[in-house]
Amino acid sequence: MHHVRGSNHFLPAVEEAVRLREKLKDAVKSIKAVTIGPPKSIETLRTALAMGADSSIHVEIPESAPAPEPLAVAKTLQEIIKRQEGGVDVVILGKQAIDDDLGVTGQMLAGLLGWSQATFASKVEIDAVKKEALVTREIDGGGEEVRCKLPIIITTDLRLNEPRYASLPNIMKAKKKPVEKLTPADLGIDFTPQLETLKVSEPPQRVGGGKVANVDELVAKLKEAGFTAV
Numbered sequence: 001m002h003h004v005r006g007s008n009h010f011l012p013a014v015e016e017a018v019r020l021r022e023k024l025k026d027a028v029k030s031i032k033a034v035t036i037g038p039p040k041s042i043e044t045l046r047t048a049l050a051m052g053a054d055s056s057i058h059v060e061i062p063e064s065a066p067a068p069e070p071l072a073v074a075k076t077l078q079e080i081i082k083r084q085e086g087g088v089d090v091v092i093l094g095k096q097a098i099d100d101d102l103g104v105t106g107q108m109l110a111g112l113l114g115w116s117q118a119t120f121a122s123k124v125e126i127d128a129v130k131k132e133a134l135v136t137r138e139i140d141g142g143g144e145e146v147r148c149k150l151p152i153i154i155t156t157d158l159r160l161n162e163p164r165y166a167s168l169p170n171i172m173k174a175k176k177k178p179v180e181k182l183t184p185a186d187l188g189i190d191f192t193p194q195l196e197t198l199k200v201s202e203p204p205q206r207v208g209g210g211k212v213a214n215v216d217e218l219v220a221k222l223k224e225a226g227f228t229a230v
Contacts, residue, residue: 009094050166
């Protein structure tokens, strides 16, 4: 069983992959961390390796390049998954990027692969024998429990776990773990932006409230504002 991680908010994703291996033992064959970014992004991978990932892939883009858009990220991860020997059962991603906050990469990846998906996960249980996942999702007003067939895409809610701190020995060991470097061209992916931001503006400034002495004055104020009784 492999666990591949992309996007930001990555710590809960890595932590959950490591916890699943601690629980499922030999059913988890390897944990592979993936990041897409400039050369300095390798530090993200070093953190994941120190936490317990076995190996990693760095899809490197120039420091000056614009941030890759969700569809390009999803296509990149799709291609990486296709290339993994032995297949992939579980992909765990952060729920959203910290810059655009779009939160759609996991959903796009599941759509491209035709896999099950469980987003904003606050609890994950994997049955390796039945090849099923039982995931509790954070939704407005509570939680939703979904049972999915593997393979599956999971995106993490911050409530999923408390990521561990890597110990000094593990940080040193991480430096010896493999980091495969690729470019978007190696994977046949075009990172040319497809979206254009036309305008960014602040919402109109709110007008302060006012006090009224009685109901009649309230009704009069509402009529002045254009409100009428239904």
